[in-house]
Amino acid sequence: MNLNVAIVDDHPLVLEGLKSLLLQTEGIEHIYTAQTGSQLGSLLALHSIHLYIIDLDLPDIDGFELIHQIKQKSPEAKIIVSTMHEEIWIVNKLKHPDIDAVVFKSSAGKYIQKALQAVLKGKKYYCPQFQKLYKEKDKIGHTPDTLDSAPTIRELDVLKAIAKGMSTHEISECLFISENTVEWHRKNLMVKFGAKNATDLVIKALSKGYLSIPLK
Structure with missing residues (x-):
């Protein structure tokens, strides 16, 4: 079976690296x-895609929302997520x-081929680190995708910067991360604190003890 594959990632080097790995895979x-x-979207207007490799950090759409849209249009499409978020x-x-x-x-580089082979056979695949983290999640009883889950260390860094009135660009330069990553953390913080805007976020973070005055 000859498949068409789409790789969606905002880093050109990652795109080229994954593409070179896929060139070694039979059936593509x-x-x-x-x-x-x-x-x-422009590609989909011209081509039929059977399998997607998707990063969660995209400049114009949340990765989970993109996956949802793809599956709505093509329920049979296969989805592999390649992400830095652990x-x-x-x-x-x-x-x-x-x-x-x-x-x-x-x-x-180690596991993308295994993921492809499994998916092409109709199976699920989770890299070893994912399996380890998922087991740890079960042990400690977290429900981290829900409201009030604790922010990560990096999210706390972004939270403090937001409280200081820093812009996305300023936070990016201060923390040495991309502006897309800053926006990703900002969105996660909004969800975790159930905040409507930056002011609401800071107020709720203060009330829960994640921020203190004066800001450090």
């Missing part, structure tokens, strides 16, 4: 790449019937 006819959800609540969210495989970027 065409490999398309996109750095945004809108670019993927937070427990993200791990919990990734164990979803719409997602066929999960590979962390820290070990993608």
Whole structure:
């Protein structure tokens, strides 16, 4: 069976790296790449895609929302998530019937081929680190995709910067992370604190003890 595959990631080097790995896989006819959800939409207007490798951090759409849209249009499509996010609540969210495989970027070179082979056979695949984290989540009884789950250390860094009135660009430069990653953490914080806006976020973080005055 000859498949068309789309890789969606906003980092050109990652796209090229994954594409080179896929070129070694039998059964793949065409490999398309996109750095945004809108670019993927343009590809879908011209080509039929059977399998997707998707990063969760995209500049114009949340990765989970993109997966939802793909599955609504093509329920038979296969989805592999390649992500740098190993937070427990993200791990919990990734164990979803719409997602066929999960590979962390820290070990993608080692396990992406195994993920592809499993998915092409109609099986699920989770890299070893994902399996480890998921078991740990079960042991400690977290429900991290719900309201009031604890923010990660990096999210706390972003939270303090938001409280200081820093812009996304300023936070990006201060923490040495991309602006897309800053926005990802900001969105996660809004969900975890059930906040409507940045002011509401800071007030709720103060009330729960995650921030103190004066800010350090």
